[in-house]
Amino acid sequence: MYFYLFHWAQSGVPIVLKGTVADPATFMSKQELVLSGEYSKIRNFMFFVITPLEWLVYLLILGTGLSKVFEKWSEIGLKWKVIKNSAYVFFLYLFTTVLFYPIDYYRYSLSKKYGISTQDYSSWMRDYVIDFWVNFITTLIIVIVLYWLIQISKKRWWLYAWLLTIPFAIFMMYIQPVVIDPLYNEFYPLKDKALEEKILSLAEQANIPSEHVFEVNMAEKTNAMNAYVTGIGDNSRIVLWDTTLNQLTESEILFIMAHEMGHYVQKHIYIGMAAYILSTLFGLWIIAKIMPWLIHRFGEALKIEKMTDIRSLPLFLLLLSLMLFISNPISNFVSRYQETRADEYAMELTNNPEAAVSSFQNLAKTGLSEVNPPFIVKIFRYTHPPMLERINTVAEYTQKKE
Template sequence: MKRLYVVVFIIFGVYAAAMSAYLLQGDLFRIPNELVGTAADPHTFMTNEEISKAESLSRIHSLAYFLSSPLQIGLLLALMGISVKFRDMAERWFRKPILQLTIYGLLFLLLMDVLFLPVDYLLLRVDRAYGISNETIGMFWGDHVKDFLINGAGTIVMLWLLAWILRRSPNRWWLWFWLISIPLILFVTFIQPVVLDPLYNDFQPLQNQALKKDILSLAARSGIPADQVYEVNMSERTNAINAYVNGIGGNARIVLWDTTLQKLNEDEILTVMAHEMGHYVERHIYWGIAYGVLLSFIGFWLAFHAYRYAVRRWGPVWGLHGEKDMAALPLLLLIATFMSFASAPAQNAFSRIIEHRADIFSMKMTGDGSAAIKAFQKIAKENLSPVTQPKLIEWFRGSHPSILDRIAYFKQYER
């Protein structure tokens, strides 16, 4: 086992050095020569300082992304011994299995939260230094506590379900767990806009009545059953621009960040909102859920075989009592983290397709390419986003088409 840890440490060191060399050096954000001086060229709407900050911030966030998942995998592997100790403590303190599982899960989640807290805080400091975040330390801690409580409650429930299924169907638990996850995902998607989102921010009806009328008119033309538009006070947290339409059926909610209201004019806002409405009209949330369910089916099957092999191969060395042992949680999380990282290119490729479909819908509804171009120029400027990214970053982090590609598409509708 020590040799395994040494090998993992060496592999991670080489990987981290290679990723750092790739992401922190060289010209990763060069645009094609034929686009120099056009509306897609950041030098036409951003200062040199803003371009430099955008590229630097992108490098930092990309490096954090590419190092965090492998780091978490290595950390989970290293914590197998502590996990066994937490199990033994829980079994000494309580007789009932459900209480043992609950206290074990809370102890382990708290440990993981504490270990990764410095990373979250460091990224907050970076965003504040670059002028993207306005989040105070009080907000940071408040959100962190809410995240821990919500994620902790969800994780404990999932652990109860997993333990119950493992006892009754040890050879098909992955299939039953996958089936149970589907209605849970739908439930969370339904309650998020009306229950979860308001826990973090204050929502109120849009105060600009003229803009509200135009947005609701656009929604009516799009077939969206909405009679209200909300603005959310994101300016206390960020200087970035965003808007969204989420929810299912009559639970749909149209939301504008107040930063969007402050920094975009009405025509630009309408093209952005038409894009967001396109997701709702074309049922992208359902397509996304269906795609995720398909990927998770494959992931659960692979995870089942990887988990069974690892427990049989190294379980006795770690001190595990078999596949049903609650102390194997780090192993399950390790496999899930790896699966999520490995499947990111497939998830992002699908996301880029539906985002482009939403851009098509926006132009179908507004036909205003000029406003859309100006909107995305401002988004690049205010969000400090490079207009293009290298392929590796696009594959793993690019949930949207590049701003360069989007401007090029909107160009054909320019008035």
């Protein structure tokens, strides 16, 4: 991957597009072009290194007997099995968090070095601790229920677990905007009431039930821009980062918001939820078939006697991580298609291709994004089409309109 990313991969702008609005040389300075290339290559390389490293860590936890040690620690002075399992999850989660902390810190410092992050260390560390507890509590609930199901039904646990993921996923989507997101940032009604009225007018055209647009203070953490429609039911809300408000014109902001509304109108949230539910069913079924065989075949080397043992959790997480990595190209392909549809919807709603192009240019510039990444990087990492493709979508739409 190192040689592919730093020496072999071709990621420049095609000759036919040189000098056009899709060419980053027309909207980025020479320094920004250099920084964009460096930053993208380092981040892409880290992605392809860290994921296999995670698998290796899980194997080492199992093979060295560390998982068994965590299990013994969790049994000291504890009677109830659910409490023991909770203690094991805490030891495992704490160990992996501490182990990967240097990598997480390097990512933060890298983002800071290239001018993406503006967050000081104390603020970053505060978010890091919040992340730990939010993810730990979520993981703990899932693991406790999962191993309880494995204990009571060794053959059909995967089906029962899948059935429970449906209400759990809906519940998490419902509480995300009002419980989890405010832990990290302050949300408040949009200060610019004239702009809010125009955004709500767009929302009305799109039949989106919303009375307020929310602003979130991100400028103290990042220079990047974002906007989104989140939540379901009564908790759905339109959110704008203040960096977006500070760096884009009104017409560009309206295009960005129209894009996010496109996801809502075209039911991408519900399609994504349905895809998640189906892929979870398939994933749990695969794990239910593979994991017992692996324990039977390699249980002695992995220090696992049976699947019901909580010490088998690292093997479960390893298989889950492998499947997520393998499925990345498919899920990213679907996501890129949905993003293209949302772009087309935004152009229909705003009828302002100039604002669309300048929005994409500004997004690429502030995020130091590659406008045309290498093929492997695109299929494994890009949930949105590269900026080159998004700008081409605008050109094709304009030609079609004419």
